[in-house]
Amino acid sequence: MLAFADLVFYMFAAMLLGSAMGVIFAKNPMHCVLLLILTFFNAAGLFILLGAEFIGLLLVMVYVGAIAVMFLFVLMTIDIDFAVLKEGFASYLPSGLIVGAVLMAELVIAGQAGLFSGARISTLTAMPAPDGVENIRALGQVLFTHYLFPFQVAALILLVAMIGAIVLTHRRREGVRRQNVMAQIARTREDSLSIVKVKPGQGI
Amino acid sequence: MEALFALVTAENALLIAKNLALILCITLPLLGAVAYLTLAERKVIGWMQLRVGPNRVGPYGLLQPIADAVKLIFKETIIPADASKVVFMIAPAMVMVPALIAWAVIPFGEGMVLADINLGVLYLLATSSLGVYGVLMSGWASNSKYPFLGAVRSAAQMVSYEVSMGLTLLSIILMSGSMNLSDIVMAQKGMWYMIPAFPMFVVFIISILAETNRAPFDLPEGEAELVAGFHAEYGSMPFALFFLGEYANMILMSAMTAVLFMGGWLPPVDMAPFTWVPGIVWFAAKIAFVLFIFLWVRATLPRYRYDQLMRLGWKVFLPFTLIWLVLTASAMHLLGKV
Numbered sequence: 001m002l003a004f005a006d007l008v009f010y011m012f013a014a015m016l017l018g019s020a021m022g023v024i025f026a027k028n029p030m031h032c033v034l035l036l037i038l039t040f041f042n043a044a045g046l047f048i049l050l051g052a053e054f055i056g057l058l059l060v061m062v063y064v065g066a067i068a069v070m071f072l073f074v075l076m077t078i079d080i081d082f083a084v085l086k087e088g089f090a091s092y093l094p095s096g097l098i099v100g101a102v103l104m105a106e107l108v109i110a111g112q113a114g115l116f117s118g119a120r121i122s123t124l125t126a127m128p129a130p131d132g133v134e135n136i137r138a139l140g141q142v143l144f145t146h147y148l149f150p151f152q153v154a155a156l157i158l159l160v161a162m163i164g165a166i167v168l169t170h171r172r173r174e175g176v177r178r179q180n181v182m183a184q185i186a187r188t189r190e191d192s193l194s195i196v197k198v199k200p201g202q203g204i
Numbered sequence: 205m206e207a208l209f210a211l212v213t214a215e216n217a218l219l220i221a222k223n224l225a226l227i228l229c230i231t232l233p234l235l236g237a238v239a240y241l242t243l244a245e246r247k248v249i250g251w252m253q254l255r256v257g258p259n260r261v262g263p264y265g266l267l268q269p270i271a272d273a274v275k276l277i278f279k280e281t282i283i284p285a286d287a288s289k290v291v292f293m294i295a296p297a298m299v300m301v302p303a304l305i306a307w308a309v310i311p312f313g314e315g316m317v318l319a320d321i322n323l324g325v326l327y328l329l330a331t332s333s334l335g336v337y338g339v340l341m342s343g344w345a346s347n348s349k350y351p352f353l354g355a356v357r358s359a360a361q362m363v364s365y366e367v368s369m370g371l372t373l374l375s376i377i378l379m380s381g382s383m384n385l386s387d388i389v390m391a392q393k394g395m396w397y398m399i400p401a402f403p404m405f406v407v408f409i410i411s412i413l414a415e416t417n418r419a420p421f422d423l424p425e426g427e428a429e430l431v432a433g434f435h436a437e438y439g440s441m442p443f444a445l446f447f448l449g450e451y452a453n454m455i456l457m458s459a460m461t462a463v464l465f466m467g468g469w470l471p472p473v474d475m476a477p478f479t480w481v482p483g484i485v486w487f488a489a490k491i492a493f494v495l496f497i498f499l500w501v502r503a504t505l506p507r508y509r510y511d512q513l514m515r516l517g518w519k520v521f522l523p524f525t526l527i528w529l530v531l532t533a534s535a536m537h538l539l540g541k542v
Contacts, residue, residue: 030344
């Protein structure tokens with residue numbers, strides 16, 4: 001007997017696999033990114049179905065709402081030549097196949113070892129938080145109480161990476177007239193306006 | 205396959221039918237409100253500019269939205285020859301759909317909510333961040349200069365203001381101690397959050413103006429420099445969908461403001477004459493008030509320049525909301541609420 005949730009699971013899973021295949025096979029990079037977004041969406045649906053609604057919504061917010069927008073942004077503004085994109089295909093193929101084969105072998109070995117069987121999964125899904133505690137509270141407990149120091153260190157590393165990226169790419173162009181808002185606000189009537197009586201026929 | 209057929213039970217059918225009916229109960233009045241918001245906008249701006257606004261179709265021009273709808277439906281749908289056709293046609297729906305699905309978590313009254321989920325605020329943020337895709341897709345798929353520029357502008361704008369919007373919401377979450385929208389409304393019994401968090405209220409109002417691409421932040425569709433921005437190549441129903449999506453988004457953002465800052469369905473004072481009015485009427489009145497602010501701003505303020513818009517988002521709002529967040533957290537700690 002299938003529960004209703006199972007049907008929803010199969011729907012999300014099928015859509016996820018289908019759109020993930022689309023990401024690989026689509027010819028136009030733009031379509032690839034759009035399909036990738038659909039993949040994120042379905043993954044978020046699966047997370048929510050598993051009871052990890054915080055992670056699911058975060059996936060939509062961070063990956064779909066911000067990171068994928070940046071992908072699209074970059075992709076839209078660079079000029080893509082499809083012929084150049086396809087050029088290195090033959091030389092990359094062997095290494096790609098090796099990576100794929102290793103991943104496949106790992107999955108098969110994991111399956112053989114019974115990692116995906118029901119008994120094993122039931123022990124794996126043991127929640128770190130007691131029952132009845134909301135998702136977000138449990139996460140907060142883990143991140144900000146038990147693992148505060150590693151969390152802060154991770155945040156600091158990310159900050160350093162971000163500042164590094166800005167420092168490396170930022171260049172100050174000469175000859176650009178920038179607006180100085182503070183100077184504009186600080187302007188007074190005295191230093192910007194004077195009333196002059198002009199005699200007829202003379203000018204200033 | 206048999207297992208699939210086993211799902212077709214009276215119980216499941218009833219469940220689905222009930223939810224569909226509830227969804228229709230929300231979306232149909234919403235679409236009506238969208239139609240009449242367009243009329244209200246033209247009328248209000250007309251009065252502010254000493255004009256009468258539309259007054260030919262029906263009494264006081266009340267049938268104007270219907271006339272507009274008929275006109276748009278019977279126009280020819282034009283797809284540019286070089287457009288990416290599938291993406292071109294999906295894009296308008298991508299603007300409309302996020303504005304509709306977000307209503308699932310909005311509480312209209314005590315217990316009157318379709319999905320009373322614990323992470324309502326996060327859900328709202330997640331869905332409101334999707335609107336940018338419709339704009340980006342339409343700009344790219346049109347394969348034309350002005351829509352493209354409009355779309356790129358809009359992507360940067362919406363992503364920027366989402367940050368300050370999220371941070372304002374964080375201080376609200378800190379004050380109420382919950383991400384459930386019904387709980388947030390109930391926590392405002394006694395005092396609406398717009399009073400203790402008035403600066404955040406102002407920041408939020410400005411951010412939703414930018415988030416919905418409305419004046420003075422309507423750069424993605426600046427008529428003067430971009431012809432019409434991202435929807436320049438659209439006509440007929442696809443264009444109408446963009447329009448409907450924008451207005452549905454305005455109503456949604458107003459509802460968010462009402463729930464998060466103005467006590468949702470709660471009356472302003474918990475006393476006899478105010479409590480006689482049903483909660484949903486208060487809620488609608490608050491939404492109407494925020495919508496009026498939208499129109500008022502449009503009739504009053506000139507359009508921002510693009511670099512000013514970015515400066516406001518990143519250099520003013522972001523530090524300010526961050527400082528306010530720390531202040532709120534400290535205040536909550538000192539008051540012993542956490």
